Amino acid sequence: MLAVGWGWLTDARPSPVASQLKSFWFCRRHQPHRRCRSLRMGEFKVHRVRFFNYVPSGIRCVAYNNQSNRLAVSRTDGTVEIYNLSANYFQEKFFPGHESRATEALCWAKGQRLFSAGLNGEIIEYDLQALNIKYAMDAFGGPIWSMAASPSGSQLLAGCEDGSVKLFQITPDKIQFERNFDRQKSRILSLSWRPSGTHIAAGSIDYISVFDVKSGSAIHKMLVDRQYMGVSKRKCIIWGVAFLSDGTVISVDSAGKVQFWDSATGTLVKNHLVANADVQSIAVSDQEDSFVVGTAEGTVFHFQLVSVTSNSSEKQWVRTKPFQHHTHDVRAVAHSPTALISGGTDTHLVIRPLMEKVEVKNYDAALRKITFPHRRLISCSKKKQLLLFQFAHHLELWQLGSTVATGKNGDTLPLSKDADHLLHLKTKGPENIICSCISPCGSWIAYSTASRFFLYRLSYERDNISLQRVSKMPAFLRSALQILFSEDSAKLFVASNQGSLHIIRLLEGSFKHLHTFQPQSGTVESMCLLAVSPDGNWLAASGTSAGVHVYNVKNLKLHCTVPAYNFPVTALAIAPSTNNLVIAHSDQQVFEYSIPDKQYTEWSRTIQKQGFHHLWLQRDTPITHISFHLKRPMHILLHDAYMFCIIDKSLPLPNDKTLLYNPLPPKNESDVIRRRTAHAFKISKIYKPLLFMDLLDERTLVAVERPLDDIIAQLPPPIKKKKFGT
């Protein structure tokens, strides 16, 4: 049980980042040591790190695929992420960003193919198996603002800066330009197909055009009123259009209007003024009985088609529910059959289930807010107490502070030595970093972008550190999805995006390629997670859907494959001495698999038989890291974004009646009560949002937090709103 009783220390020293600021600034940003004493597990000194200055980039587009129940999200830095909504909203794949690829449009086409287009004028198709870009094709129309796949999914429309609408045919392995529609005067910012595929609507500046697909000519041009509440405003930008099958065109624009047009006559039917600011996005459900719009004020409005009076067949669109889950612009919305999905500049992806559409009122019906990536951005060198932070275009290496003071449980200890920013390593070129790792001994750093792999040797001489790049990486080491060093830092394991695993032996300042494990025949799935046993004999690797493969590093052979499970793996680790592989899945199940015996352990069987606590299964962020206590083989340490947990396998498992989250233990607790409440899951929710937590040595933990307020403070300015009483 983790005892609680925390307090801040007043004389804590500033982190070097904030050294210019006043004293109570330190209280917000400093990195004090915290001491936490637990009754049964001994005590931990906790490094509470808050200097990981990570700001996720804003969400630009969201595209929902009904068949696979997956959601593609693109961010302003060009990153594209794929979320599996049926696997507990887990972010199972991602494509790293690129400086020149500002994505402006994202869409799915037939056969679950994903396309994106952006301001560099290229249409890109992604390879969802190998996790790389299949091809990029120039549309020759300048920057592309919008894209839409035809209802049949075999054609693709792109709206360009020069006012052209280009039609592409989707062939099995590429796309092919077919023809241009009538060119418009200004840029095409939004596009929508009529579900029958006969017409399209294109939103531009100050007007909406309706095209006939067969002839390619504009049949209507519907002018949008620039006036905004009687005042003539700037140009009216049509941020989004939606074409319904009955011929209605819905448009949202920068004057804050949601307008309904009749495409047959080209007239305005109805006008809703929903916001004082831009309405930036629109998405319609497949049944066309509801749609959702997102505004720059951060509000999402739900519109529904309801009958005018009860019993009458006449129906009309009514604005039903406003949701305010965002603080900044909502740049993208999507409408899944059961939920409204929105994302915006404030970097949150919000999934709001519609209560009337949800059949079972379970925890799936709750609101989800995804802010942080579901992968690790931090690696740690235990020996040297170093933390390596991964950003989009650089790496930061920090030395943790230290203290000589001791204190009671809950005390904040003063730092005798501040945390030190040792290294700022910028990448060359415009590509984002995919993954990075620091070796346990702290003398190697490896990172990879989409096209290049970098390995650096670090040497420490007193206060100086010198960095030397290991040159001449072999041709097969071009890009890696995951990098891992062995415990003794003598070997490097690289999961490449071809599905193969490379083992490289590291020598002083050079390297030697030892072996490559080829992917199983017939699969091209790439591995995203790696784990190596502390003795260096076993290597476990897992892809996005197939089971976990365990390789014997000594014989260089595949040892066994853990049976595939329905949900993707979120974290992997191999326990010291016992060589038990602990696997966490996105539905919060934890399995323990004995590698030498090639079977699940007894503990894993019992917990599967009994089942996890219902509150445990309802947690909504995936477990991102697992580690072990060297001296206590019965303990498994794991964490997600909002809790840290120690599973003590020697204790009885909790059933649904027991309290999962341990309440604060009273000071003079009698043994009887303690025995009654003691169960295997010791959960601490003090540190949040928690991006990384690991055991440095037997008595020291490091926790890296990223408070949301600090992220908001670095985002672009929001819309001004008058609040009463301020």
Next chain:
Amino acid sequence: MVQLRPRVSRTPASASAMVDEGQPASEEEAEHGLLLGQPSSGAAAEPLQDDEEGDSEFDEDEAPEELTFASAQAEAREEERRVRETVRRDKALLKEKRKRREELFIEQKKRKLLPDTVLEKLTTAPQTTIKKSPGKLKEVILQKKNEECEKGSDSKKTKEKVQKVQSVGHNKSYLAVRLKDQDLRDSRQEAAKAFIQNCLYGPGTNRTTVNKFLSLDNKRLPVKKAAAQFLNNAWGTQRKQNAKRFKRRWMVRRMKTSKK
């Protein structure tokens, strides 16, 4: 007059005045070139005459009159022909020069181009490499693996493999683009970015600052906290510097007065 002139040049039986008028410029130029100090008193002093007669310049007044029609015409015609010839020669020379230069350019271009084999490779590469590259890579890796196993047995093979690896890497290590297109594309992209920036955050968009936004919540909280960014270090730098200087001077003055 203008129409007549070409006829004059062709036919010999025509007025001398016309001929004289026809080429005053060239003659004068020539004269100026040869004898600069001479006062040109006559209507036209031919350079040929000058050469023949040498110093008998003073007899000009009478002598030309008898010669005029026969000799002057002939001379004029000759002169004309000569000029025409030189022009033709110049033209020919120029033509030849141009020809030679063109040839040189072609040769240079040829020299600059990569050898035919490489060019062929490049043109065929885009279709083949994309499809084959994973396979190729695998091959290479497999071969490497074998290599590791049978290490030391055959050095020739390894060389070949290394070359293969390099060639694969070579094809992918660069991308050829025309800079002109790239510039155009970049400028368009910049314009597009500026447009979106102006739409979202430009004037008239009613944006607030992050600090003000965060303070809204803070104002309503029962426990007031500090602003997220409450210190602007850039503020009043000039005044701070002035104050510093003033303080230093003041200290010096104090020291002086105390010494006295």
